[in-house]
Amino acid sequence: MSGPAREDVLATLKEISAPGGGDIVSAGLVRALSVEGGQVRFVMEIAPSQAEAMAPVRDAAEAALRAMPGVENATVLLTAHSDKAPPDLKASRPKEPTGPQPVPGVARIIAVASGKGGVGKSTLSANLAVALAAEGRRVGLLDADVYGPSQPRMLGVTGRPQSPDGKTILPLRNHGVTMMSMGLMTNEDQAVVWRGPMLMGALQQMMNQVQWGTLDVLLVDLPPGTGDVQMTLSQKFALDGAIVVSTPQDVALLDARKGIDMFRQMGVPILGLVENMSTHVCSNCGHEEHIFGHGGVAAEAEKLGVPLLAEIPLHLSIRVAADGGAPVVASKSGSPQAEAFRTLARRLVEMGHG
Numbered sequence: 001m002s003g004p005a006r007e008d009v010l011a012t013l014k015e016i017s018a019p020g021g022g023d024i025v026s027a028g029l030v031r032a033l034s035v036e037g038g039q040v041r042f043v044m045e046i047a048p049s050q051a052e053a054m055a056p057v058r059d060a061a062e063a064a065l066r067a068m069p070g071v072e073n074a075t076v077l078l079t080a081h082s083d084k085a086p087p088d089l090k091a092s093r094p095k096e097p098t099g100p101q102p103v104p105g106v107a108r109i110i111a112v113a114s115g116k117g118g119v120g121k122s123t124l125s126a127n128l129a130v131a132l133a134a135e136g137r138r139v140g141l142l143d144a145d146v147y148g149p150s151q152p153r154m155l156g157v158t159g160r161p162q163s164p165d166g167k168t169i170l171p172l173r174n175h176g177v178t179m180m181s182m183g184l185m186t187n188e189d190q191a192v193v194w195r196g197p198m199l200m201g202a203l204q205q206m207m208n209q210v211q212w213g214t215l216d217v218l219l220v221d222l223p224p225g226t227g228d229v230q231m232t233l234s235q236k237f238a239l240d241g242a243i244v245v246s247t248p249q250d251v252a253l254l255d256a257r258k259g260i261d262m263f264r265q266m267g268v269p270i271l272g273l274v275e276n277m278s279t280h281v282c283s284n285c286g287h288e289e290h291i292f293g294h295g296g297v298a299a300e301a302e303k304l305g306v307p308l309l310a311e312i313p314l315h316l317s318i319r320v321a322a323d324g325g326a327p328v329v330a331s332k333s334g335s336p337q338a339e340a341f342r343t344l345a346r347r348l349v350e351m352g353h354g
Helices: 006-013 048-066 121-134 196-208 228-236 250-265 296-304 316-323 336-350
Strands: 030-036 039-046 073-080 109-113 139-143 172-174 177-181 217-221 241-246 270-275 308-311
Touching: 006 030, 006 048, 039 048, 039 196, 048 073, 073 196, 109 121, 109 228, 109 250, 121 139, 121 177, 121 217, 121 316, 121 336, 196 228, 228 250, 241 250, 241 296, 250 270, 250 296, 270 296, 296 308, 308 336
Parallel strands: 039 073, 109 217, 109 241, 139 177, 139 217, 241 270, 270 308
Antiparallel strands: 030 039, 172 177
C-alpha cells in the first residue's frame, strides 16, 4: 500500500485542535513535516508552559495519523523554547542536572569541528567513524549539522529511524557505525528552517533520546563556526575533547583559530588538529602538489601545543566514495587515502580517546 499524500496528512492534522484555539497547522505548530511512504514525522515547537497541555495534543495527532490509510508509523516530537525538556521527556529525571553530563552507555564523546565550511569535516567524521569501527571499537556518529546534514548520504543510510513510544528513537547502522541525523527525519531536499531554541532542543533530544546502546566513542559532526549547537554541546554534555579540521591556507586557519578559542573558553580540551586536503598527487604523472599550501596546520598545532593528528590528502577517490555512500576507508581499505584515516583512528586509540 502506498503512503498518504502530504495534502491529506495536513488535512488530517487540521482536525487536531491547538490549546490556544484553532488547529495545530494554522497555529504554526507543525514543523519539519516528512511524509515518505507509510512513515509520517513532524516536530511541534512549543513554549515550556504548554508542555503539559501539548502532550495529549501530540498523542491525538499521532493517533489520527496512524488511523489514516497507508500510514504505517507516525512520530511527533515536542521541542520546547527552553534548555529544560517538557515534563513528559524527563519523567525519569526528577531533578534537572547541572553542568555537562555524560550520555548513558557512551564512554567518550568527541566533537569534530571546523571554523569554516568546506574543509571536509563531515567527510573526515564519516571516515574516522568507519576506521575506528574497523579497529574493533563500538562507534556512534551523530550528525549535528542540522542545516546541512550529509552523513546519511556519506554512510549510505536510506532508512528512517523508528520511535516505538514517541519518545525514544532507534538509530540506524551501516559500515559498523551507529548513526543518527536530522537528515533521516526530513526529505533530502527539504530545508530545516529553525531558530536557535529549536536547534538546541533537537541536539539534546538526539543525544539523550536516541538509543545509542553501549559505545566506546560517539563522534559528533558539528556544523561549521561557533554557534548555538557548539555551545549547547559543550555546556550540556561531558566531552572527551574536540578535533579541529582545517585546510592549510591562511583563510581557513583564521577561522580554525576561532573554533579552537571557543572550545577553550568552554573548557573543552583540544585533542589535536587535522590538516585536510594537505597534498594532491596527479593520477596521470604522479606529480605531488600542495594546492592549498602545506604545513600551516602543523605550525598552528605546534604553536598551540597540541598534536597534529593527521595530514589527509586531496584525492578524487575520497570524494567519489563519500558521494557513493561508502567512505573510502570501507571501499578502498588498502589505498593510501584509506590508510591516512586508519592511521588517525589508531592514533586516537593509542591516545586513549578512541
